[in-house]
Amino acid sequence: MDHNSSFSRRVFFQQTGKLGVAAAMAAYAPTILVAAEQTDGKPAILGGTPVSRTSSSGWPNRSGSEIEFLTDVANGGWGGFQGKYVARFEQEYAKMCGAKRCVTTNAGTTALVSALEALDIGPGDEVITSPYTFIATFNSVMAHFALPVPADVDLETFQLDPNKADAACTGNTVCLLPVHIGGYPADMDGMMEIGNRRNLPVIEDACQAHLGKWGDKYLGTIGKAGCFSFQQSKNLTSGEGGAIFTDDEAFAQKLLAIQQNGGYRGNNFRMTEFQGAALCAQIKLIEKFAEQRQENGMYLNKLLSEIPGLYPAKLYPKSTQSAWHLYMFRIVAEEFGLNRQQFIKAMTSERVAPWGGYGAVNWGGYVRTSYAGRAASRVYPKKAMDDYIERIGALPSFHRLCSEALWYGQTMLIGPRSNMEIIAEAARRIQKNAGAIAKLDS
Numbered sequence: 345m346d347h348n349s350s351f352s353r354r355v356f357f358q359q360t361g362k363l364g365v366a367a368a369m370a371a372y373a374p375t376i377l378v379a380a381e382q383t384d385g386k387p388a389i390l391g392g393t394p395v396s397r398t399s400s401s402g403w404p405n406r407s408g409s410e411i412e413f414l415t416d417v418a419n420g421g422w423g424g425f426q427g428k429y430v431a432r433f434e435q436e437y438a439k440m441c442g443a444k445r446c447v448t449t450n451a452g453t454t455a456l457v458s459a460l461e462a463l464d465i466g467p468g469d470e471v472i473t474s475p476y477t478f479i480a481t482f483n484s485v486m487a488h489f490a491l492p493v494p495a496d497v498d499l500e501t502f503q504l505d506p507n508k509a510d511a512a513c514t515g516n517t518v519c520l521l522p523v524h525i526g527g528y529p530a531d532m533d534g535m536m537e538i539g540n541r542r543n544l545p546v547i548e549d550a551c552q553a554h555l556g557k558w559g560d561k562y563l564g565t566i567g568k569a570g571c572f573s574f575q576q577s578k579n580l581t582s583g584e585g586g587a588i589f590t591d592d593e594a595f596a597q598k599l600l601a602i603q604q605n606g607g608y609r610g611n612n613f614r615m616t617e618f619q620g621a622a623l624c625a626q627i628k629l630i631e632k633f634a635e636q637r638q639e640n641g642m643y644l645n646k647l648l649s650e651i652p653g654l655y656p657a658k659l660y661p662k663s664t665q666s667a668w669h670l671y672m673f674r675i676v677a678e679e680f681g682l683n684r685q686q687f688i689k690a691m692t693s694e695r696v697a698p699w700g701g702y703g704a705v706n707w708g709g710y711v712r713t714s715y716a717g718r719a720a721s722r723v724y725p726k727k728a729m730d731d732y733i734e735r736i737g738a739l740p741s742f743h744r745l746c747s748e749a750l751w752y753g754q755t756m757l758i759g760p761r762s763n764m765e766i767i768a769e770a771a772r773r774i775q776k777n778a779g780a781i782a783k784l785d786s
């Protein structure tokens with residue numbers, strides 16, 4: 345509904361009547377844009393008709409088995425310790441992706457914490473990762489009082505640049521932690537080559553990357569281990585939850601011990617049966633949705649790449665399937681004619697608002713502040729922190745990316761193909777009228 349315009353009750357009923365079907369579907373699923381019936385190509389911000397009459401999204405959707413499975417759990421066996429739904433989900437998810445073992449956890453963050461713990465990572469160790477990520481990636485390293493070392497990204501793909509990761513390695517480096525950001529595959533050949541050459545394990549932060557593929561392998565199955573999140577926003581969800589893939593049986597046994605206070609520096613990271621039941625229901629949908637996102641994502645890439653100044657995040661040649669947790673693109677202001685803020689504002693008027701994504705976190709400052717306390721400062725005195733921050737350096741591509749990036753959420757891509765055309769039409773008309781729109785600010 346457009347809250348800005350005043351319209352009569354009659355118009356209101358006309359619109360809601362026509363939107364009835366879309367609204368009913370939206371209770372269960374994706375973002376559905378409804379194209380305006382008449383448009384003159386004039387951007388809404390200049391007084392034209394918005395490209396979309398509505399934007400509604402419902403997530404998570406339901407497969408239909410949720411109530412049955414969750415009721416079954418409610419009738420007994422609430423814990424995840426040898427729970428049947430948790431075990432069933434672990435088997436199904438591993439089989440679907442070709443992993444030998446799947447060990448569930450209560451969150452994606454604790455999946456990462458567990459994998460790093462199973463590698464015995466601790467104070468003084470360095471882990472190379474991408475600065476363009478959710479803060480949990482860094483926190484999982486810091487949970488072990490180790491140093492997360494961000495290496496710069498490749499501006500075009502948004503992913504950790506293997507050359508920069510290689511250059512960031514020191515004698516203290518113990519692990520490579522690439523992130524498949526947005527669910528788009530990181531350069532796994534590049535990362536595995538460094539790992540093999542330097543004898544460093546690779547852990548994939550695949551928290552956004554369910555069913556993404558590198559060549560014929562699913563993301564999360566290429567490195568020593570791959571970590572997933574089933575948090576509410578993710579492409580496969582149980583509200584909260586996580587899992588680790590590994591092909592190494594001894595490693596899986598360690599993960600199981602860590603997950604249930606069974607040894608090492610154990611903890612309780614167990615998934616509950618409620619989460620397991622929700623996942624057993626949700627997993628029924630994910631292959632179909634992955635296919636739909638891939639089709640729509642590639643189509644939107646094609647449409648947006650035809651517009652001057654817009655650059656869809658590039659996929660590597662071996663990225664046979666992105667998970668499209670996000671749809672990511674960049675705006676180059678000088679070419680487009682508007683800066684990112686102006687573009688977002690104009691797209692918002694069209695009711696197809698993208699957002700700017702991650703801010704340019706000062707990671708060195710974040711780690712320094714977090715390690716300023718009594719215990720950590722024994723491991724990292726001032727000199728060590730100064731050296732660390734100097735080594736991180738300016739990360740120019742990361743900073744540029746944070747100022748140019750634009751995102752849509754994954755639900756947009758499980759909507760109809762026409763969503764892509766509506767978004768592209770909005771961007772196209774805004775670009776064509778960039779001069780007039782820019783004048784609004786002056």
Ligand SMILES: *Cc1c(COP(=O)(O)O)cnc(C)c1O
Nearest residue numbers: 451452453478480551552573575
């Ligand atoms: C979501 C996410 C995590 C953490 O997962 P939680 O389930 O929220 O703990 C870690 N890394 C990345 C890249 C994520 O997107």
